[in-house]
């Protein structure tokens with residue numbers, strides 16, 4: 001039987017209207033535009049308005065992707081949404097978005113893999129298509145991370161932003177996603193986490209506030225090393241070499257982490273999509289935001305090979321190598 005591939009037929013994304021520059025942050029914490037730019041590559045981040053939710057951003061990104069694909073919501077047979085900042089505990093944000101799109105009846109669920117959420121969602125959706133279970137799938141990565149940022153803590157507040165991206169996948173005889181990889185190591189949980197929640201209780205005490213906690217330098221080191229081996233593993237799984245990759249579309253957390261991965265792939269930076277300067281680290285939103293920019297700006301062309309990857313809290317890390 002001929003293989004079934006998942007093909008990305010269109011992309012979409014959404015950012016909140018309000019952009020906050022590094023200079024704006026200088027007014028609220030002891031930091032500088034120069035420190036933020038040289039350490040991370042970030043120039044600004046977008047922050048959700050009061051009442052604006054992850055689901056709102058996901059819905060907008062999904063609408064734009066469906067419109068670009070020429071696919072009606074009623075044609076979808078699955079929605080997978082990566083997020084670590086769902087609107088409410090349940091129903092899932094995927095269900096909330098499904099209802100707003102008018103895709104009622106298809107399967108819909110969230111995936112929580114922190115910054116790797118979209119890459120996990122894409123890998124799962126690919127398996128549904130390859131198995132013959134699904135034909136048209138909406139995959140979304142969406143976050144409002146700034147809702148759990150401590151604006152007094154300069155080590156973390158400068159790094160994060162809100163945003164969403166989406167892709168429409170379709171079953172096809174043509175490639176398509178060649179390979180996806182997914183990993184996690186819960187042994188690293190305390191290097192990057194938000195240790196509050198339903199079962200442990202919603203305590204808001206000094207050591208248990210609803211805040212992102214991060215050991216930045218350690219996260220940086222493990223991320224670089226792990227992404228190096230992830231790149232090797234993905235190339236091997238797809239039966240490809242570094243020189244087969246046209247574009248690297250990495251998780252947009254820190255320009256220095258991105259540069260290290262590009263170096264490992266021997267790719268010049270003009271073959272790497274960088275949008276972290278525009279929206280900071282949007283966790284699950286980051287890779288699909290960068291992909292949508294790459295597609296709509298005309299950088300990425302049909303027939304080119306793309307390597308997508310992400311690393312985040314858990315730790316989790318995941319990738320996909322695909323022909324666009």
Ligand code: ACO
Nearest residue numbers: 031032035039115154155158216217219220223253254312
């Ligand atoms: N403004 C000014 N100074 C700051 C700020 C700030 N916003 N934040 C920290 N500093 C200070 C520190 O206090 C420290 O001061 P000291 O030397 O007097 O003690 C100094 O800057 C240097 O701190 P370092 O931690 O050594 O800086 P580093 O070069 O490692 O950069 C950073 C810090 C940007 C957090 C980096 O480690 C990083 O990006 N880590 C990865 C974290 C990340 O991306 N997390 C997101 C989720 S995981 C992921 O998506 C990959």
